[in-house]
Amino acid sequence: MPFLSWCHWLQNTPFAAGIRQSDLLFPLIEGSHIISLSLSVGLILLFDLRLLRLAFAAEPVSRIMEQFVPLSLPGFAAMFATGLLLFIAQAEKVYQNSFFRFKLALLVLAGLNALLYQVKFYPKMAEWDKSGVVPWGARLSGALSLVIWACVIALGRTMAYEL
Amino acid sequence: MSLQQIWEWSYSSKTIDILRNAKYAIPLIQSFHLFGLTLVLGSTVVFNLRLLGLGVNRLSMPAITSQLWRLMVGGLLLSVTTGILVFLPDPARYAANTAFKTKLVILLAAILFHFTVFRKVVRADKPPRRAAMVAAVSLTLWFCVGWAGRAIAFLG
Numbered sequence: 001m002p003f004l005s006w007c008h009w010l011q012n013t014p015f016a017a018g019i020r021q022s023d024l025l026f027p028l029i030e031g032s033h034i035i036s037l038s039l040s041v042g043l044i045l046l047f048d049l050r051l052l053r054l055a056f057a058a059e060p061v062s063r064i065m066e067q068f069v070p071l072s073l074p075g076f077a078a079m080f081a082t083g084l085l086l087f088i089a090q091a092e093k094v095y096q097n098s099f100f101r102f103k104l105a106l107l108v109l110a111g112l113n114a115l116l117y118q119v120k121f122y123p124k125m126a127e128w129d130k131s132g133v134v135p136w137g138a139r140l141s142g143a144l145s146l147v148i149w150a151c152v153i154a155l156g157r158t159m160a161y162e163l
Numbered sequence: 164m165s166l167q168q169i170w171e172w173s174y175s176s177k178t179i180d181i182l183r184n185a186k187y188a189i190p191l192i193q194s195f196h197l198f199g200l201t202l203v204l205g206s207t208v209v210f211n212l213r214l215l216g217l218g219v220n221r222l223s224m225p226a227i228t229s230q231l232w233r234l235m236v237g238g239l240l241l242s243v244t245t246g247i248l249v250f251l252p253d254p255a256r257y258a259a260n261t262a263f264k265t266k267l268v269i270l271l272a273a274i275l276f277h278f279t280v281f282r283k284v285v286r287a288d289k290p291p292r293r294a295a296m297v298a299a300v301s302l303t304l305w306f307c308v309g310w311a312g313r314a315i316a317f318l319g
Contacts, residue, residue: 027317031310034197035204042205046231055230056222063221068209071218153201154194160316161190 007091019089026089033082039075041149043068051134051142062129090163099159103152110148117141166258173251183252196245200309202238206231207277207305210285214298228285239274262318266311273304 010016019025049055050064087094094100121128121138128135173179182188209231212218219227250257257263284290284297 023317027314028310030317031313034200034313035306035309037197037201038204038208042201042208045201045205046209049234055234056226059222059226067219067221071212150194150198153197154191157194157197158187158190161187 007095011091016088036079040079043072048142048145060129093163097159099155103155192245192248199238199242206235211298214294262314269307
């Protein structure tokens with residue numbers, strides 16, 4: 001399998017070995033990966049809760065989106081950067097980990113769900129936001145996002161037990 | 164109940180034994196622990212970015228507080244409860260772990276700060292001049308709880 005041998009090469013580069021073998025660096029990156037949850041998933045959850053009217057129900061959806069979603073982008077960047085470093089450090093094992101593969105699949109699904117919202121519900125948001133009623137599809141998209149991210153967290157935690 | 168008694172009870176209890184031996188029990192509980200952390204850190208970050216003037220400027224402080232305070236407390240309760248469930252199957256290991264002990268101290272400081280100084284600032288009619296300082300302390304404390312928590316698995 002060419003990708004597996006590439007992972008083998010990757011984790012044996014001095015950069016990867018340096019991260020893996022550092023008593024300070026590796027836990028620090030792991031911790032930062034988790035702290036990034038607050039700025040990425042934490043903010044997206046607030047938007048999801050608004051779509052479901054479970055938080056900020058008195059505010060228009062458009063305002064909650066504009067206040068929280070752009071703010072989550074640096075969080076997602078930090079999440080991705082630290083995740084990438086953790087992958088590089090243990091590429092061979094991580095690539096073979098089935099929880100990790102499932103997690104990646106769900107991340108793609110989370111992305112598609114966000115894209116669906118942008119394409120299907122965002123263009124007419126001004127209209128339905130004024131009426132105060134969130135379309136069923138948009139609510140479903142919010143609920144789906146909550147469930148997907150909860151599963152991503154669970155898979156991320158569980159994969160560490162299989163490394 | 165002394166620590167010694169918690170030890171003896173935890174190592175003899177059949178319920179705790181199930182947690183200890185079921186293959187995915189601990190990672191599952193820890194997943195809820197992290198979900199609680201996401202709620203705690205997520206809402207704390209929103210409060211603090213607002214106090215620092217770095218974002219969320221179009222929502223009023225009372226609106227943020229009325230919505231996020233309960234979410235933060237709910238997340239904290241979830242994290243503390245699941246944290247205890249992770250601790251009980253192996254108290255000896257955690258009691259000897261430097262990162263765990265450090266985390267507990269910082270956590271206590273963070274909770275204490277949150278429900279006194281921080282609470283007062285986010286409920287003030289006008290953010291006081293020291294709001295930015297309070298936000299910096301709050302973020303530092305909660306982020307250190309996260310770092311120390313993840314370090315438990317790596318440091319003896």
